[in-house]
Amino acid sequence: MNSILRSISSVFLLTAGIGFGASLPSEAFEKEVRVYSGRHYNTDRKVFKKFAKETGIRVRLIEATGISLIERLKREGSNSKADIILLVDAARISNAAKAGLLQPYRSAKLDKEVPKEYRDPLGRWYALTRRVRVMVVNPAKVEVDNIRSYADMAKPEFKGKVCLRKRNSPYNQSLVADQLVIRGEVATRKWLKGMIANVSQPYFPGDIGLTRAVANGVCGVGIVNHYYVARMLAGVNGKKDKELAKKVEVITPNPAHVNVSAGGIAKYSQNKNEAIKLLEYLASPNGSRGLAGPTFEHPLVGSNQAKEVRKFGPFKPDAVTIDQLGSFNSNAIKLMAKSGWQ
Ligand SMILES: [Fe+2]
The missing domain is CATH 3.40.190.10 (Periplasmic binding protein-like II)
Structure with missing residues (x-):
């Protein structure tokens, strides 16, 4: 704007x-x-x-x-x-x-x-x-059992099957900041390189569009905030999205960002x-x-006790504080840009 x-x-x-x-x-x-x-x-x-x-x-x-x-x-x-x-x-x-x-x-x-x-x-x-940053997976496109952590999205077997939201989304910036705190710069850089190499679709402006793409089989796996999928499942966005959300599986990493x-x-x-x-x-x-x-x-x-959320299973937060996410934000943005995250 x-x-x-x-x-x-x-x-x-x-x-x-x-x-x-x-x-x-x-x-x-x-x-x-x-x-x-x-x-x-x-x-x-x-x-x-x-x-x-x-x-x-x-x-x-x-x-x-x-x-x-x-x-x-x-x-x-x-x-x-x-x-x-x-x-x-x-x-x-x-x-x-x-x-x-x-x-x-x-x-x-x-x-x-x-x-x-x-x-x-x-x-x-x-x-x-x-809110928990989770993976949405299309079981018809990828082996669900092979995705347990954010790091798994860098596996070569997911070449051409990863969808990501645009770099300007603070949600992904905070995810990268989180990984920088937990795994350090070398491992995070390697993760980004592998995951970004797996992307063949244009980057998405929002988590809902990305979830739809995974559901439609445009890609096999993506990362979104859990509540977008729950809202779709509950029919908040209409019947069509409700049906689409039923086609994806939500993987909550343990521990989760x-x-x-x-x-x-x-x-x-x-x-x-x-x-x-x-x-x-x-x-x-x-x-x-x-x-x-x-x-x-x-x-x-x-x-949250809604059945749509309970379906995603329990979550265990990782040890990164919200203050740390803020402190690592500019490093995260720089690393994302350098790694080719669009
Ligand atoms: Fe949101």
Whole structure:
């Protein structure tokens, strides 16, 4: 998107900001909190509505893609009306922190609800939901048993059968960062070289298109976030996708790369007390489950109990922290570019 288009869309999004709890008398909402969200799920509104009902704090939601949210916050500077910033992906939230868009805040409650590996050591952001990067496999195209780990996708037997999403996707950047932390640069470089040599299709703009391609036998194996397949299986995207999703098998590596959506308090928040309340609510078991349940993500603790997700089997997160994923992001992007990841 060019910058003119971007600014038009953010103006639109500001005016499209949604207030919740209109059914309650207006004096019940003297207090409000403004959320800038890069989470693109309608179901989040239910959670905000519940929060408004319980606390009397109205939530104003402004949704946009992660990149345009960050650019908008930078543009607005100290005039920004944002109180809470929600973003998907480790690199996005840690880049927002590095850009000075978030303010540190710690509380006993947040320290208790959000496991250490899922929060910023400096307290600028906290994970709220989790997602697992899994393999989708077409059993008619490849030997499913030969794919257990991300590393297996570099095997020569999968020549011409691997589909990948474009390099600019933060999800894959975080996966490569994860492998850099666990396996080091030499092994990661070798893995990328082999896996990329197996790609013969153009790179995909999204995980859903990639899952469809695997289902249709265009390729044999790809990497996606688990919830896209679950949503397709549940019929969220319609009948056609539901049938397609039934044709793929999901392989959850053990241990698995886990990414998050996360939130923090905006640097220039004017409703800090309300922002703290909302952040603590979203990080609580009820809040996290409320966000993660309908989107088929996993909450911070435990796992999504939808049958479509349970089908993928249990997952064991690897030892890489979200902070590490952020720190290794630029190395990951460089290595992906050098290796020919398009
Ligand atoms: Fe996503």
